Amino acid sequence: xxxxxxxxxxxxxxxxxxxxxxxxxxxxxxxxxxxxxxxxxxxxxxxxxxxxxxxxxxxxxxxxxxxxxxxxxxxxxxxxxxxxxxxxxxxxxxxxxxxxxxxxxxxxxxxxxxxxxxxxxxxxxxxxxxxxxxxxxxxxxxxxxxxxxxxxxxxxxxxxxxxxxxxxxxxxxxxxxxxxxxxxxxxxxxxxxxxxxxxxxxxxxxxxxxxxxxxxxxxxxxxxxxxxxxxxxxxxxxxxxxxxxxxxxxxxxxxxxxxxxxxxxxxxxxxxxxxxxxxxxxxxxxxxxxxxxxxxxxxxxxxxxxxxxxxxxxxxxxxxxxxxxxxxxxxxxxxxxxxxxxxxxxxxxxxxxxxxxxxxxxxxxxxxxxxxxxx
Numbered sequence: 001x002x003x004x005x006x007x008x009x010x011x012x013x014x015x016x017x018x019x020x021x022x023x024x025x026x027x028x029x030x031x032x033x034x035x036x037x038x039x040x041x042x043x044x045x046x047x048x049x050x051x052x053x054x055x056x057x058x059x060x061x062x063x064x065x066x067x068x069x070x071x072x073x074x075x076x077x078x079x080x081x082x083x084x085x086x087x088x089x090x091x092x093x094x095x096x097x098x099x100x101x102x103x104x105x106x107x108x109x110x111x112x113x114x115x116x117x118x119x120x121x122x123x124x125x126x127x128x129x130x131x132x133x134x135x136x137x138x139x140x141x142x143x144x145x146x147x148x149x150x151x152x153x154x155x156x157x158x159x160x161x162x163x164x165x166x167x168x169x170x171x172x173x174x175x176x177x178x179x180x181x182x183x184x185x186x187x188x189x190x191x192x193x194x195x196x197x198x199x200x201x202x203x204x205x206x207x208x209x210x211x212x213x214x215x216x217x218x219x220x221x222x223x224x225x226x227x228x229x230x231x232x233x234x235x236x237x238x239x240x241x242x243x244x245x246x247x248x249x250x251x252x253x254x255x256x257x258x259x260x261x262x263x264x265x266x267x268x269x270x271x272x273x274x275x276x277x278x279x280x281x282x283x284x285x286x287x288x289x290x291x292x293x294x295x296x297x298x299x300x301x302x303x304x305x306x307x308x309x310x311x312x313x314x315x316x317x318x319x320x321x322x323x324x325x326x327x328x329x330x331x332x333x334x335x336x337x338x339x340x341x342x343x344x345x346x347x348x349x350x351x352x353x354x355x356x357x358x359x360x361x362x363x364x365x366x367x368x369x370x371x372x373x374x375x
Contacts, residue, residue, distance in 0.1 A: 043204075046211045047163060050156055053218035057149065060225040064140045067232070071137040078129045082122050089118040104320070110261040117254035121247055128243040135239070136232045143228060152217035159207065159214045166203040173200050260356050263342045264320065311335050311346070311360035325353030333360055 096112035099105055143149065176193040183189055313331040317324075325348060327333065333355075335346040344357040 043163070043207065043211065046208075046215055050159065050211065050215055050218060053215065053222055054153070054156055056222050057152070057218060057225060060222070060229060061144055061149065064144050064225070064229055067229070067236075068137050068140050068144070071132050071236070075129050075133055075137070078125055082125050082129070085118055085122040085125070089115045089122065092118065104265075106261045106264050106320075110258050113254060113257045113261075117250050120250050124243055124246050124250070128239055131239040132236065136236050139228065140232055143225065148217075148224065149221050152214070152221045155210065155214035155217050159210045162203065162207045162210055166200070166207050169196065169200045169203055172196050256358075259342075260358065263356055308334055308336055310363050311344075312363050313348075313360050315359045317355050317359050319353065319355075323354055325351060325355045327355055327359060332363070335360070335362075 092111045092115035096108050096115060099108045101107060173193070173196045176189065176196050180186070180189050180193050311333045313327045313329055313333060315327075316329050317327040319326045325333075325346070327348065331348050333344075333346045333348040335344050335357075337345040338357050339345075342357050343354050344360070345354050346352065
């Protein structure tokens with residue numbers, strides 16, 4: 001259909017050029033001179049411009065429609081994913097609340113952490129889908145079916161019909177000019193020629209006005225399509241960037257929490273077995289260690305002798321057994337051993353035990369008052 005339309009346009013342009021050539025050869029005086037030729041050239045240029053604008057706005061319209069369809073498909077698929085993720089969240093929370101395990105509650109805590117993180121992720125997905133619908137799909141759909149585009153296309157179509165009528169009238173004038181030249185002095189032929197020329201001038205005048213209006217309207221629509229479509233694409237990319245960034249933060253936090261739960265299972269096994277089977281003597285207390293260190297190895301209130309060092313608690317930790325040490329944020333711990341599995345053994349406020357090493361941060365310089373507080 002498009003190929004036929006382009007071919008018809010080329011044929012009309014060829015006819016217009018042939019008409020101009022005939023008018024240059026036979027025209028003179030009141031039957032069309034150089035002014036008519038200039039007007040036809042201007043209209044030909046305007047017609048070509050409208051053809052390009054029509055193709056441009058139509059392609060942009062189709063692209064906008066494709067974006068709308070893609071976004072709507074993503075919303076449908078994403079809504080289904082939210083539904084599935086919410087169900088998984090509920091199942092995980094139900095297991096964590098039941099606490100049916102008889103040997104510990106590590107998996108219970110992990111499942112609750114997973115449920116909370118999944119709930120946050122599904123809320124973020126819902127926010128993304130809402131933004132895609134209200135900020136991308138709806139504005140583009142409004143442009144596709146909006147009045148500016150429809151009105152501009154109607155103007156262009158009216159101009160096209162009037163241009164075809166003007167071309168037909170131009171041919172009619174050329175025929176009557178030929179008859180007048182063949183039969184000079186015939187008043188009836190002259191009168192018909194004058195009437196045809198007057199009608200042609202009216203059509204050309206109206207066509208010029210309508211062509212300018214159509215070109216202006218189509219150019220405005222093209223500019224709006226280009227700017228607004230680009231803005232909607234930027235909004236789409238920005239919404240997805242924010243979504244994935246927040247999802248990454250949630251997943252990283254969840255992974256940290258689940259690693260800690262994994263260390264609860266793997267880390268304390270060695271000290272628990274050792275204490276139960278071989279019952280080794282308890283490690284030196286911090287008071288004994290500090291008494292041996294204060295004489296010659298205390299630097300700026302921090303002990304680094306015999307591999308001991310101080311650490312500040314960054315996250316609270318609640319012990320699950322008698323071999324673990326409960327910690328509060330801001331406490332200072334004397335750390336005496338760190339295992340490869342991520343657990344540490346130390347003493348805080350007169351109590352010794354194991355705890356996750358990731359929960360504390362080493363302090364090389366601590367005030368003496370803090371050291372005394374630990375003791």
